[in-house]
Amino acid sequence: MxxxxxxxxxxxxxxxxxxxxxxxxxxxxxxxxxxxxxxxxxxxxxxxxxxxxxxxxxxxxxxxxxxxxxxxxxxxxxxxxxxxxxxxxxxxxxxxxxxxxxxxxxxxxxxxxxxxxxxxxxxxxxxxxxxxxxxxxxxxxxxxxxxxxxxxxxxxxxxxxxxxxxxxxxxxxxxxxFRLVPPEPLMAYLERLCVAEHVPVEPGVLSLVVRAGGGSVRDSLSVLDQLMAGAGTGGIDYALAVALLGYTHAALLDDVVDAVAAGDSATVFRAVDRVIQTGHDPRRFVEDLLERFRDLIIVRALPDAAESILRGVPADQLAHMRTQAQSIGAFELSRAADVTNAAFNEMTGATSPRLHLELLCAR
Known part of the structure; x- marks a missing residue:
């Protein structure tokens, strides 16, 4: 065949x-x-x-x-x-x-x-x-x-x-x-393809595909093709997409952000250890964390209309992010994003990325 x-x-x-x-x-x-x-x-x-x-x-x-x-x-x-x-x-x-x-x-x-x-x-x-x-x-x-x-x-x-x-x-x-394709039309296009191919997709997966494709239709379709090839009978699940594309699972980011909000340093360091032990790239984790803080800043600025900017984020995830944004507060969110961004830039070419990650969490 x-x-x-x-x-x-x-x-x-x-x-x-x-x-x-x-x-x-x-x-x-x-x-x-x-x-x-x-x-x-x-x-x-x-x-x-x-x-x-x-x-x-x-x-x-x-x-x-x-x-x-x-x-x-x-x-x-x-x-x-x-x-x-x-x-x-x-x-x-x-x-x-x-x-x-x-x-x-x-x-x-x-x-x-x-x-x-x-x-x-x-x-x-x-x-x-x-x-x-x-x-x-x-x-x-x-x-x-x-x-x-x-x-x-x-x-x-x-x-x-x-x-x-x-x-x-x-x-x-x-x-x-020609220009890179914006996320909204690209997401709608990928949704149509998944329907045409009869492949069910869990919430949150297509936003990962769009992010991995970086606005290139061909790159996005190659990523989706890879996920479809590895999907089981139930379609493409979120855990498979996260593992294959190397992104950080939303639950792990939630744990870190919740611990930061509560000032719970023990949970933060346990999460860092989990990142290292599961073979994640520390720099990718910091990039994902920075993106999460940016999302929380948007959620705080637009509490009732955040989904118009954060397309593809599941509704339950958005509801949890609203709670996180309120509990951390605008000033602390902005400071956390600045500190994370500085750590992300310092990690480029660093010989010990884990050390930078732990220092970031301490800060």
Whole structure:
């Protein structure tokens, strides 16, 4: 039996409407396609896993659709089928990975290929991924054809480092910067995927996935894929997610915060020992503790509307955090966050992180 493909490949968007968190890019592109005011060269830049290459493929699909150029590809013509998710790829849409084909000879080869007319479709489209890896000699060899391409040629450069694309090329492109996806749309998207995959998820798990993904859709889907692979019949439970992703269990953080509120140093030091004995990274624990203090400051500032900022935190956890925030008080919370932040910065490269952790707890 063949193994299923990765989540991020199975759910790769086929239209601009399916791309999440990049409306500032997809809407102007759809308007340009609707008005048939498409440029000959584009530069898509932004962090990894945010949809640059996917959007380049969708743009190619929109341009070469039989009903195109159109913002909504028909999905049934040969070009749309070939360029869809899992499609065979089109002879007229050439993807080049500049990480391995960024030299001057590769650029000359591309220049020669660009002189030939498309095999079947309206345009011959070159998608150049990792464009910052093209050498300056390579860019100079491309300059003339990017500056004055034949009518049938379109270029789409995708890069995480637009500053490394030489200015003469950059000035001839329409530049669209992609951004990391905010937690709210990303969380809603992950919830939809879990429903589609029939995998139940315990409260609090998806907020850990979003945090681990750091705003990159691809990274978040890779993390979710890993959790789904290790999930039992009951779905993904919180303890599994915490253990696999290396975060600190909420119950342990609760113990520490409750002990700080009560001035109970014995419980705090027992919790520190538990962190070490269970093989947790002390620095990660301090980072999680700092995040908890930040959450408590928000809960104290917005007692009735904290869930609008702390998305994905289970209701019972929020209720407990309200009690903690009230018992510690605003001044003490702020001081605890400052002390924890200072300890976190000191732990970078420290030879004895446990010592720093114990000194932090003492303070």
């Amino acid at each position: 063949s193994s299923p493909t990765a989540l991020y490949r199975r759910y790769r968007p086929d239209t601009f409407q399916d791309v999440i968190g990049q409306e500032h890019v997809t809407e102007p592109l759809m308007t340009a396609l609707r008005k048939d005011r498409v440029n000959h060269a584009y530069l898509f830049s932004g962090p990894r896993g945010c949809g640059k290459t996917t959007s380049a493929r969708i743009l190619a699909r929109c341009l070469n659709c039989e009903k195109g150029p159109t913002p909504e590809p028909c999905g049934v013509c040969p070009s749309c089928v070939e360029l869809a998710r899992g499609g065979s790829g089109s002879l007229d849409v050439i993807e080049i990975d500049a990480a391995s084909h960024g030299g001057v000879d590769d650029a000359r080869d591309l220049r020669e290929r660009a002189t030939f007319a498309p095999v079947r479709d309206r345009y011959k489209i070159f998608i150049i991924d990792e464009a910052h890896m093209v050498t300056s000699a390579g860019f100079n060899a491309l300059l003339k054809i990017v500056e004055e391409p034949p009518e049938h040629i379109k270029f789409i450069f995708a890069t995480t480092e637009p500053d490394k694309v030489i200015g003469t090329i950059r000035s001839r492109t329409h530049h669209y910067p």
